[in-house]
Amino acid sequence: MAATREVTTADRGWRRRERRASAGLLAGPLLWLLLFFVIPVGFVAAYSVGAVGLFPTDTGVVSLSSWERLLTGGSVYMGLFWKSIRMSLTVSAVVVLVAYPVGYFLALCVGRRKYVLVLLIIAPFLTSYLLRVLAWKVILGDAGVINSFLEWVGVIDRPIEWLLYSQFTVMLVLAYIWVPFVALPVFVSLNNLDPSLLEAAGDLGASRWRTFVRVTLPLSLSGVFAAFLFVFIPTIGEFVTPLLVGGTSGYMYGNAVQDLFTRGLDWQTGSTLALFLLAVVALLMAVFGRFLRLREIAT
Amino acid sequence: MTEVATSPGARRSLGLFFGLLVLFLYAPIVILAVFSFNDGDVSFPLAGFTLDWYRRFFTNPEILRSLERSAIVATVSSVIAVCLGTAASFALLRRRFVGKSAVSALLFSPLVVPYVVFGIALLVIFTAVDTFLTETTGSYIGLGLHAVVIGHVVVSLPYTVLTTMPLLERLSVDLEEAAKDLGASPSQAFRRVTLPLLMPALVSSFLVAFTLSFDEFAIASFLAGESPTWPVYLFAQLRVPSQLPQLLAVSSVVLAVSVGVVVAAEVGRSAAERRYATGSAPS
Numbered sequence: 001m002a003a004t005r006e007v008t009t010a011d012r013g014w015r016r017r018e019r020r021a022s023a024g025l026l027a028g029p030l031l032w033l034l035l036f037f038v039i040p041v042g043f044v045a046a047y048s049v050g051a052v053g054l055f056p057t058d059t060g061v062v063s064l065s066s067w068e069r070l071l072t073g074g075s076v077y078m079g080l081f082w083k084s085i086r087m088s089l090t091v092s093a094v095v096v097l098v099a100y101p102v103g104y105f106l107a108l109c110v111g112r113r114k115y116v117l118v119l120l121i122i123a124p125f126l127t128s129y130l131l132r133v134l135a136w137k138v139i140l141g142d143a144g145v146i147n148s149f150l151e152w153v154g155v156i157d158r159p160i161e162w163l164l165y166s167q168f169t170v171m172l173v174l175a176y177i178w179v180p181f182v183a184l185p186v187f188v189s190l191n192n193l194d195p196s197l198l199e200a201a202g203d204l205g206a207s208r209w210r211t212f213v214r215v216t217l218p219l220s221l222s223g224v225f226a227a228f229l230f231v232f233i234p235t236i237g238e239f240v241t242p243l244l245v246g247g248t249s250g251y252m253y254g255n256a257v258q259d260l261f262t263r264g265l266d267w268q269t270g271s272t273l274a275l276f277l278l279a280v281v282a283l284l285m286a287v288f289g290r291f292l293r294l295r296e297i298a299t
Numbered sequence: 300m301t302e303v304a305t306s307p308g309a310r311r312s313l314g315l316f317f318g319l320l321v322l323f324l325y326a327p328i329v330i331l332a333v334f335s336f337n338d339g340d341v342s343f344p345l346a347g348f349t350l351d352w353y354r355r356f357f358t359n360p361e362i363l364r365s366l367e368r369s370a371i372v373a374t375v376s377s378v379i380a381v382c383l384g385t386a387a388s389f390a391l392l393r394r395r396f397v398g399k400s401a402v403s404a405l406l407f408s409p410l411v412v413p414y415v416v417f418g419i420a421l422l423v424i425f426t427a428v429d430t431f432l433t434e435t436t437g438s439y440i441g442l443g444l445h446a447v448v449i450g451h452v453v454v455s456l457p458y459t460v461l462t463t464m465p466l467l468e469r470l471s472v473d474l475e476e477a478a479k480d481l482g483a484s485p486s487q488a489f490r491r492v493t494l495p496l497l498m499p500a501l502v503s504s505f506l507v508a509f510t511l512s513f514d515e516f517a518i519a520s521f522l523a524g525e526s527p528t529w530p531v532y533l534f535a536q537l538r539v540p541s542q543l544p545q546l547l548a549v550s551s552v553v554l555a556v557s558v559g560v561v562v563a564a565e566v567g568r569s570a571a572e573r574r575y576a577t578g579s580a581p582s
Contacts (some may be wrong), residue, residue, distance in 0.1 A: 237413025
């Protein structure tokens, strides 16, 4: 009897120490995220409904009017939002279609050198985003690399204007940015495939194409799906690429948010737009987040 | 495996496709670098080789100032991010506590939050704090490099956790326990055993966070205020065409350095992971 009580006290002491150690480890990161991430986002939410004021012009009246303006009556911003969704969907689909064969090649067709080649594909992604967009601006501009080259060799008399500042350009550059990153989840899912499954399919008389359609492809679909989300989610709120190569026709939802804060100075509408975007991303994550499996990709 | 997966013909076309993609990925970067050596503006025909743009950028105080600012921001923010990220990785892997999945969801959420939303959220909160301070004390903090550091720590944090966790997972707890059995205090065991073994992951997550912060434009553009970091300065100067070749020269240097750093980090980290996986401890 006495012995059991001793054990429970020791156990309780151990648990208390354990709890304190966990709290000590988590205090820093959680406090930082609370102060500089959760609270600011919460403040933006409060500001969007007028619950807090920032400027003398703020009325201080709580109302959902800015939300109502955004969501009803075919507002300009909703139009922009759907345009951004369409552009992101197109980019994601194209990027996955391009990345799949590359991931397939790296996982199943090359031997020992595969990790070197994976690094070759990934390396551009890890370097400056802005510089990679800038490179395209330099290449596609009116006096840029392609136009000046074509004029020089005499194919054209005047620059091809639609090369820069169009929706097409924005999507091309976004695809360029994301392809290396997306090849990764596809590669991981195919690389983890048990080779004996493919052999079994072959032994049972399936052709290579049939094996691919009935075995390989279904087993890699989760990676494909993860890849799709990896592009789709960050590109909905994109504003840097359209800013550099989009012009007016490539203007996206993220640009509207940025303009409302830096030029238009209508911070309440801006906050509403930003929070709506965040809500959409959160919803997508809640529904599809489990497909992303970050840990698997990191290793 | 390769025989069952693809026929030789299919393998050849996939290889060709791979080669074309690599070309597509690297050509714009190479073009950027080529024109930084061009003795003329950024268009064909090439006018001859020059190092003039590099010479000019090395003597352009504004460019050097902006690079220095980015280096400071990147160093400070990645040191903080590595410390916080390592602590978080230990908690997630070596501790049991209530709400672990919620904590890890919060830690990784900066990965998916659009930078434009996060940037304006920090801008709004800084404005709110400043409004409050001006009203009550008559002073204010203002925007600047400290604000950029704060933002960059938040977005680098998940990357440092993702880079540290795989190695920490492979590190046996037994080593630390053995050190304690041999008379080391918990802090000694950590400093003398765990920390040195974890060093490759810490170095690599520092480098990842550093390159992320050094190049980051979206968040910095809202928060830098009067002290533009390198990407913010670069963006502002794009309006001046005569500046472009010089900027390309800086960009080429930055790209070359960051590719080198990132590749080194990746190679070092995976080598350490493989070494620990086979069980032989480093000397």
